[in-house]
Amino acid sequence: MRLKEYLKNKIPENKLQYLPSSFDIIGQICIIELKPEIKKYSKLIGNSILKLNPNIKSVFKKSSAVKGKYRTHKLTYIVGINNKETIHKENKALFKLDVEKCYFSPRLSNERLRISRLIKKNESILVMFSGIGSYNFVILKNSSPKEVYCIEVNKTAHKYALENLKLNKINENKIKLYNGDVKKIMPKINKKFDRIIMPLPKESFFFLNLALKKIKKKGTIHLYTFIEEENEVEEKMKKYTKKFRILKITKCGVYSSRISRVCVDVKI
Template sequence: MLQSSLGRLLKEVLREKLTPSELKALYAGFDVIGNIAVIKIPEPLLPKKSLIAEALLASLKNVRTVLLQTTPVEGEYRLRGLEILAGEPTFETIHREHGCIYKVNLSTAYFTPRLSAERLRVANQVKEGEVIINMFAGVGPYSILISKRVKDVMVYSIDNNPEAYRYMQENIKLNKVEHKVIPIFGDAAEVIESRLQRVANRVIMPLPEKALSYLPTAYSALKDGKGIIHYYEHIFYGKGEDPLRSAVAHVSGKAEFRFDVEYAGIVREVGPRLVQVVLDLRVG
C-alpha cells in the first residue's frame, strides 16, 4: 500500500479518537513489514501512543504487532530504536514482496518496503548469464529478487552485520535460490579485494551512507573494468538545487574511471530536503 494511502487510513482510524489539531500533527504514513506496522508519533502525541497503536491494530486485519520507531535509522548496521506498543511482543516477521519471502528481525537488521519498486527496477535490468555483486545486501532482498527473476545468474551477496547475514542465509533457503546466491559475511571492500576482483558484470551499492567511499572498490569488482554500477546516495538540497546533479558531481569527483549516467532518479524522500537518489553508471 502506498504511503499516502496508509497516511489517510491512519487519520481515518483515529478521527474519533483525536482532536483535529492532533490529527494534523500525525505523520503522513507508516510502514507495514510482514505482519508488523512501524509508526512514528510526534512527541506531543506520545502520551496517546497506546491508543493510537491499538486503534491501528484493530483496523488492519493482517497486522499482528505495532511498533513505535523511537530513533532514526543510524549506526554501522542502519538500525532504528523500536518499542512494542500493541499486539504480539515480537520484532520478527516474514515479508512477502514480488513473489519472494524475507524473514527479518527489525530490531537487529535493516529492511524497508519503501525500496520495493527500486528493487524491481534493478532486477528487471539484469540479463541472463550475469555475475552480480551486491556490496551491502542486508537480509537479501535485491539478491534474492534478481535470482528469482533471472534463470542464469550468480549473485555474490555481502553484508557485515552478523544478524542480517544470518537472516540472508535463511532467506536464500526459504526462496530456494542456494544455487544462485552466495552469501558472504564481511566488509565489502575486504571481500572484493581478497576474492572478487574483476568478476562482476554488475555491482549494486544499496547503502547510501557508504557508497561514495566504496566506489573505487565497486569499480575494481567489474570484469575488464566494464559493466553497470547501481550507486545510491542521500542528498541534502537547498531551494533551486538539483539533487541528481549533486550526486553526479560527487561521483565525478571520486571516480577515477570513465562512466556514463544511464539513469538518474529520486528513489524516495528521506526527510525535509533530503532524498535518496540512484545513478545507474555504465562504466568502460
C-alpha cells in the same frame, strides 16, 4: 477507513493533525513515527491500527533514526504481539528478519524490481551491503543471472539471509553469501562482475574505488546516494574515474525536505 477518520471523537480534534499519515508494514509488523504531541495516545493509536488492518499483529514506534554501521533503528513496543521477527513478502520473494536488528525498507520494493528487470540472462552480479538479502532474492526470483555474490557485515542480517536462501528455495549454486566487511572480502574475490549494486546511500562513494576494481569493462554500477541536485553526481563521480557514463538517476526516497535518496546507474 483511514486512521484519522477512525479516531475522530476518540482523541481531541486539535490532535488529529499530528497522527501519522503513513507507516511501514513489514510482514505482520507495523512501524509508526509518533509526534510528541500525541505520545499519550500511543496505545489507542496502536489498537486502532490493529483494528483497521487485520493482517497486522504488532505495532512498534520508531524511537531513533536509522544509525550506525548496521543502519538500524531502535523500536519501542506499543501493542499486539511483542515480537520483532516476521516474514515479509515482496516481488515473489520472502524475507524473514528481525525489524530492529536488521535494516529493511518496504518502501524500496519498486526500486528492487526495477533493478531486477535490468538484469540480462547469465550476468554475474555483486550486491555489496546485502543485508537480509532483499536485492539478491528479488533478483533471483525475477530474472535469470548466472550468479549473485552478496556481502554483509551484520552477523544477524547474514543469518537471516542464509535462512531466506532456504525460504525462497534458491539453487545454492546461484548464490554466494559472505559475512564480513566489503573492504576485507572483496579483495579476496578473484573475479569481476557485469553489475554491482551498492545500496548504502550514506557512504557508497567511500566504497566506489573497491567496486571499480571489480566491475567488468562496460559493466554497470548501481550506486545509491543522497543528493540535493542531480548535477552533483557527475562531479563526485569524476573524482573516482574519468571513464563513466551516467545512464539514469532514479529518485527512490526522501532524506529531508531538500535531500533525496537516488540510485545512479553508471556504465563504466
